[in-house]
Amino acid sequence: MLQTYILLLFLIVDVISDxxxxxxxxxxxxxNTTIDNANFTFWCTGDCENVDNSQPHSDRLSLQGGTLLxxxxxxTDDGFKEMIKWSGNGxxxxxxxxxxxxxxxxxxxxxxxxxxxxxxxxxxxxxxxxRVLDVVRDADAIFFAGGDQxxxxxxxxxxxxxxxxxxxxxxxxxxVGGTSAGCDIQGGAIYTAANDTVESAEAxxxxxxxxxxxxxxxxxxxxxxxxxxxxxxTHFITRDRMGRLVTFxxxxxxxxxxxxxxxxxxxxxxxxxIAIDGVGMGKMLMQGKSxxxxxxxxxxxxxxxxxxxxxxxxxxxxSSRNHTxxxxxxxxxxxxxxxxxASIAGGCLLxxxxxxxxxxCDRCRGV
Numbered sequence: 001m002l003q004t005y006i007l008l009l010f011l012i013v014d015v016i017s018d019x020x021x022x023x024x025x026x027x028x029x030x031x032n033t034t035i036d037n038a039n040f041t042f043w044c045t046g047d048c049e050n051v052d053n054s055q056p057h058s059d060r061l062s063l064q065g066g067t068l069l070x071x072x073x074x075x076t077d078d079g080f081k082e083m084i085k086w087s088g089n090g091x092x093x094x095x096x097x098x099x100x101x102x103x104x105x106x107x108x109x110x111x112x113x114x115x116x117x118x119x120x121x122x123x124x125x126x127x128x129x130x131r132v133l134d135v136v137r138d139a140d141a142i143f144f145a146g147g148d149q150x151x152x153x154x155x156x157x158x159x160x161x162x163x164x165x166x167x168x169x170x171x172x173x174x175x176v177g178g179t180s181a182g183c184d185i186q187g188g189a190i191y192t193a194a195n196d197t198v199e200s201a202e203a204x205x206x207x208x209x210x211x212x213x214x215x216x217x218x219x220x221x222x223x224x225x226x227x228x229x230x231x232x233x234t235h236f237i238t239r240d241r242m243g244r245l246v247t248f249x250x251x252x253x254x255x256x257x258x259x260x261x262x263x264x265x266x267x268x269x270x271x272x273x274i275a276i277d278g279v280g281m282g283k284m285l286m287q288g289k290s291x292x293x294x295x296x297x298x299x300x301x302x303x304x305x306x307x308x309x310x311x312x313x314x315x316x317x318x319s320s321r322n323h324t325x326x327x328x329x330x331x332x333x334x335x336x337x338x339x340x341x342a343s344i345a346g347g348c349l350l351x352x353x354x355x356x357x358x359x360x361c362d363r364c365r366g367v
Contacts, residue, residue: 039126042135043101045108046115063088063140065169065278067222068177069186071294072146072234073270075179077110078285082275083141084111086175090140094118096182097151103143114140124154127161136164141175144182150193152185157219166220173278176220180234183268188228189252190215191244200243207247214251224280229263236267237293249297269293 035042066086068079084092089112094103101118108116119135126132136142142165144152156162168174178186181193191214198211206212214231221228231252233245249265268274271291276282286292 039122039129040132041120041122042117042131043104044115044117045101045104046113048115048117063090063173064175065173065223066175066177067186067226067276068143068175068273069183069232069266069268069276070177070179070234070273071183071236071268071270072180073238074287074291075106076271076273076285076287076291078287079177079273079275080107080110080143082277082285083143083175083177084113086278087113087141090114091138092116092141092143093135093139094143094145095121095136096145096147097121097155098147099145103145118145121155121161124156124159127156127159133160133164136161136168139168139174141177142168143176144178144185146178146180146182148193149181149184149190152181153190153192153215153219162219169220170223173223175278176222183234184232185219186222186227187230187232187266188218188221189231189248189263190217190219191231191233191248198244200240200247203244203247207251212244212247212251214248214255216252216255223278226276226280227266230266231264232266232268234268234270236269236295238270241267242295245295246297265295265297267295267297 032046033042033044033048064086066083068083070076070079084107091114092107094107094117096118097120099120104116104118107113117135117139119132121127121132156165165176169176176186178184184191194213195211198209198213202209203212218228231245231248233241233248235241236245245265245267249263252263252265266274269291271287272293273285273287274282274294275285284292284294
């Protein structure tokens with residue numbers, strides 16, 4: 001019987017018209033501003049003057065770095081407050097490829113910022129547009145909104161936009177965050193959703209289902225190799241994604257060419273955020289009473305997977321739900337204790353009744 005042992009932790013823890021020449025975006029101080037053209041839409045609220053990188057950041061702010069991982073659904077207020085603090089109350093940028101500027105008034109209402117800008121890209125050409133790149137160069141915090149991670153990867157990855165984002169993170173210590181798909185793209189490995197989403201039942205039936213599209217390289221790299229060996233999934237309990245995340249991490253284990261280094265998977269539920277500061281100290285934040293649920297999985301060893309294998313993972317579970325506090329386990333080291341075994345059998349994820357709120361053992365999926 002083929003199997004891979006997994007350890008799992010439940011963590012406590014003024015509108016201006018566009019021009020044909022690509023000049024820097026020069027806006028009017030104290031005015032809310034919108035720009036809309038074929039490549040992008042730009043909304044700015046607050047002090048929106050001269051978004052052209054004309055003032056060196058080192059003369060304006062001392063940025064702290066930091067990473068915010070948010071599980072989707074209702075946003076976690078305290079997570080944005082952390083990013084505002086890390087940004088030195090500077091210029092907050094939301095990047096997205098669909099949606100509206102709804103984040104602008106929301107984030108402005110959570111703390112003092114110079115401005116909040118939403119930049120919506122409409123096609124891959126936007127990632128080569130100097131006006132877009134200047135906005136990113138001027139940002140003091142970058143947040144990836146939810147949407148479709150496959151669109152983000154096909155339109156942003158391996159472009160000048162990707163490069164200026166990485167430069168901001170690495171060289172200017174700009175804090176970065178994201179929710180839902182915008183969180184998923186932050187791991188060292190990424191579930192791309194290239195063939196649409198996969199449900200847990202499908203993934204458990206066959207770890208090589210055509211919808212199980214796992215990319216074993218990153219879109220961005222965090223300082224200190226944070227998240228370098230981790231794949232992330234969101235809406236975790238709300239959309240029943242334990243089964244598919246187990247499958248993702250098993251696939252990564254099989255693809256791994258450095259088996260001596262552990263691979264991790266992080267599942268974050270809605271109304272939950274993990275805030276990791278610039279020195280790597282993390283904590284869990286929650287919105288309302290139903291937030292505060294996250295999980296980490298790591299394989300200990302594995303055997304060859306193949307199409308149709310329906311028993312390939314055993315997992316361990318530890319700790320409890322709905323707890324806000326220190327989170328030491330999402331980082332370069334993983335000093336955690338695990339216990340309590342569960343398994344996949346017949347395409348079902350069966351979990352101990354110690355955690356009946358998670359997956360009741362009589363709830364068999366994928367048979």
